[in-house]
Amino acid sequence: xxxxxxxxxxxxxxxxxxxxxxxxxxxxxxxxxxxxxxxxxxxxxxxxxxxxxxxxxxxxxxxxxxxxxxxxxxxxxxxxxxxxxxxxxxxxxxxxxxxxxxxxxxxxxxxxxxxxxxxxxxxxxxxxxxxxxxxxxxxxxxxxxxxxxxxxxxxxxxxxxxxxxxxxxxxxxxxxxxxxxxxxxxxxxxxxxxxxxxxxxxxxxxxxxxxxxxxxxxxxxxxxxxxxxxxxxxxxxxxxxxxxxxxxxxxxxxxxxxxxxxxxxxxxxxxxxxxxxxxxxxxxxxxxxxxxxxxxxxxxxxxxxxxxxxxxxxxxxxxxxxxxxxxxxxxxxxxxxxxxxxxxxxxxxxxxxxxxxxxxxxxxxxxxxxxxxxxxxxxxxxxxxxxxxxxxxxxxxxxxxxxxxxxxxxxxxxxxxxxxxxxxxxxxxxxxxxxxxxxxxxxxxxxxxxxxxxxxxxxxxxxxxxxxxxxxxxxxxxxxxxxxxxxxxxxxxxxxxxxxxxxxxxxxxx
Numbered sequence: 001x002x003x004x005x006x007x008x009x010x011x012x013x014x015x016x017x018x019x020x021x022x023x024x025x026x027x028x029x030x031x032x033x034x035x036x037x038x039x040x041x042x043x044x045x046x047x048x049x050x051x052x053x054x055x056x057x058x059x060x061x062x063x064x065x066x067x068x069x070x071x072x073x074x075x076x077x078x079x080x081x082x083x084x085x086x087x088x089x090x091x092x093x094x095x096x097x098x099x100x101x102x103x104x105x106x107x108x109x110x111x112x113x114x115x116x117x118x119x120x121x122x123x124x125x126x127x128x129x130x131x132x133x134x135x136x137x138x139x140x141x142x143x144x145x146x147x148x149x150x151x152x153x154x155x156x157x158x159x160x161x162x163x164x165x166x167x168x169x170x171x172x173x174x175x176x177x178x179x180x181x182x183x184x185x186x187x188x189x190x191x192x193x194x195x196x197x198x199x200x201x202x203x204x205x206x207x208x209x210x211x212x213x214x215x216x217x218x219x220x221x222x223x224x225x226x227x228x229x230x231x232x233x234x235x236x237x238x239x240x241x242x243x244x245x246x247x248x249x250x251x252x253x254x255x256x257x258x259x260x261x262x263x264x265x266x267x268x269x270x271x272x273x274x275x276x277x278x279x280x281x282x283x284x285x286x287x288x289x290x291x292x293x294x295x296x297x298x299x300x301x302x303x304x305x306x307x308x309x310x311x312x313x314x315x316x317x318x319x320x321x322x323x324x325x326x327x328x329x330x331x332x333x334x335x336x337x338x339x340x341x342x343x344x345x346x347x348x349x350x351x352x353x354x355x356x357x358x359x360x361x362x363x364x365x366x367x368x369x370x371x372x373x374x375x376x377x378x379x380x381x382x383x384x385x386x387x388x389x390x391x392x393x394x395x396x397x398x399x400x401x402x403x404x405x406x407x408x409x410x411x412x413x414x415x416x417x418x419x420x421x422x423x424x425x426x427x428x429x430x431x432x433x434x435x436x437x438x439x440x441x442x443x444x445x446x447x448x449x450x451x452x453x454x455x456x457x458x459x460x461x462x463x464x465x466x467x468x469x470x471x472x473x474x475x476x477x478x479x480x481x482x483x484x485x486x487x488x489x490x491x492x493x494x495x496x497x498x499x500x501x502x503x504x505x506x507x508x509x510x
Contacts, residue, residue: 022156029119030152036115040152045127047074048318052098054132055140060185065136075100075142076150078179079124089117091144093128096178096185101141102128102465111148123153125304128348171494172502179189181292187496191484195262197308198282198480200302207258212247214264221245223398224267227277240266241419245401245475246462248285249430253470261351261478269281273492274422279500280480287471290429291413294474298417298425299381301329302388302483308485317420317486330415333377341380348373370395372409385418400440400456402428420486427476434466495496 034040049057058071077100084090091102104249106114116126130144158169158176170177171182177184199209217236219226221243229238244261250339251259263280269275286294306313313324331339335346347353353363354372363379365372373395385391394414396404402412413429431437441463444456484496494500 003182014189019156023154025156026121029121030154033115033119033149033152036112038115038149040149041079042148045074045076045148045150047076047127049073049075050095050097050104051075051077051093051100052141054096054100055098058132059084059140061132061140063138065090066132066134072130072247073142074127074129076125076127079120079122081120082120090141091117091120091128093126096182101135101139102130102144102147103133103135103141104147105146108143109144109147111387113145115293116147116149121153121156123157125150125153161248163271164252168502171317171500174498174503186500187484187488187490190478190488191496192486193309194305195480198262198301199293202260202284205258205297207254207260208270208287210248210251210256211260211263212241212244212260212261217460218457220456220459220461221247221401222265222267223400225269227268227461228267242267243281243305243477244283245477246459248283249463249470249473249475250462252285252287252473253465253468257287257471260287271501273494274482274485276481276493277498278492279497281477282480283475284476285430287473289474290472291392291427291474293429295330295415295417296431298427298476298478299326299388300392301478302419302424305483305487310326316489317386317485318489318491320386321488322420324388328388328390328417330390330392330399333373333391333395333407333411334393336385336389336391337373337377337379339381340384368397369399372397374398382418382423383421386421388417388419390415399428400444403431404436421484423479424482424486425476425478427474430470430473430475432466432470432472434463438463439467 030040033217054073054075061071075093077095079091079440080094080099081092082089089104089107091104092099093102102356104117106117109117120126127148128142129142129146129148130142133141133143135141158180170181176186178188203209215229215231215238217238219239219242221241222245223456224241224242224243229240230236231238235284243265244263248259248261260282262280264278265281266278268277271277286297303313303326306315313326315322315324334345337343338345338348341357343353343357347357350373351369354376358365358372358376358379361379363375366375377391381391392415393405393408393411394402394416396410396412399412402414405411405413415427416423431440441456441458447456448455448457481493481496484490485493488496490496
């Protein structure tokens with residue numbers, strides 16, 4: 001009986017029915033292999049090279065050279081194609097980076113290996129043994145005389161089902177995305193290289209990698225709404241960390257002058273193409289430096305990453321080329337607002353004028369000059385900052401952990417780095433006066449009482465640490481996920497997180 005419904009429902013039903021049939025057939029093949037005594041999921045397969053490595057090492061060898069000096073190999077991989085019938089079969093094995101063709105003559109196989117070949121499906125994992133050769137068409141191939149099943153795939157790969165057409169399916173079933181989409185694999189290889197190169201860069205500059213707690217009794221280090229959890233044994237509510245900053249600066253107090261951490265942060269906020277509730281940050285703290293020196297080092301780091309990963313100071317983001325050649329421009333937040341909102345600099349210093357401009361843009365004007373300046377900056381300037389730009393001198397109201405500017409107490413020594421129209425890094429000359437820090441915390445507590453759920457709580461232990469003396473320091477946080485987005489031209493942060501948080505599927509089994 002065919003269910004009634006929309007044409008799309010009928011197509012979905014047909015695809016599911018076909019999928020069910022494919023699964024049934026594959027299970028029958030597995031049963032037949034088991035009855036023939038073929039191990040279905042062996043413990044190991046000793047091998048020499050994977051398919052891409054075979055080409056890397058032997059791809060230049062001619063057919064005559066391979067005949068003169070035979071190369072015998074054992075190669076594993078996933079079956080991506082099966083061609084031919086009768087006595088000769090061609091099988092493509094893939095390792096996700098490249099493929100190697102198997103040239104299989106049934107007469108050269110043992111009875112067990114022939115049974116494996118007869119019950120082979122796309123997606124199966126197999127191991128092959130044989131001698132390298134060139135076919136008449138010149139393709140490097142393995143003349144296989146043995147075939148071992150390593151894992152039977154009971155479900156077909158997605159290209160059999162018109163690919164992973166639903167973008168959410170790519171995130172939800174990342175294993176299939178990686179198995180069938182070379183670009184997805186490349187993205188995460190680039191991510192790994194960025195993290196590795198960042199570590200090498202910082203360690204070459206004398207920084208020590210550390211680990212700080214993921215569960216905090218007081219959320220701090222950023223203005224954000226935390227996730228709450230509970231420790232049963234201690235009967236204690238805890239918060240997943242929103243930032244490691246306050247613990248890293250405690251280490252400066254303890255005498256570690258250059259420290260960094262690359263790890264997850266958690267913020268109970270909205271989800272967008274640029275925001276994820278869990279994300280990876282680099283934070284580094286540098287004793288005896290200020291935010292200007294920290295900007296220089298951040299610029300040097302990202303330029304070095306571009307040289308290593310991209311081969312030079314250029315990337316393409318959403319179809320637009322971006323030049324990363326140093327030095328990068330530095331604008332105060334007021335200068336950025338004046339330039340991109342088209343305001344006279346005198347009006348940028350006028351709270352009422354900022355409110356009028358926000359209203360003209362259909363935006364609500366928050367209370368206070370500093371909050372209005374930030375709101376207008378985010379609306380008018382931030383989207384325009386595609387080339388790398390440091391935006392400095394932020395209002396003190398939104399920077400409770402930064403040191404005030406000696407030239408204008410309305411502002412602090414802080415920069416945010418913008419690239420591709422989004423914030424990539426945030427840094428301060430760190431506030432190290434315990435009394436001023438205590439007062440800033442009191443102001444944050446008052447803001448929280450007035451309804452700001454993202455304001456800081458009072459961290460008495462951190463103030464106590466400062467009372468023991470923290471050296472002047474520059475500190476910086478760099479968003480690893482957003483950096484990977486830029487380096488791989490990925491439009492969404494979910495594209496660069498292997499397993500992004502998603503709503504559970506309806507009807508999914510527990």
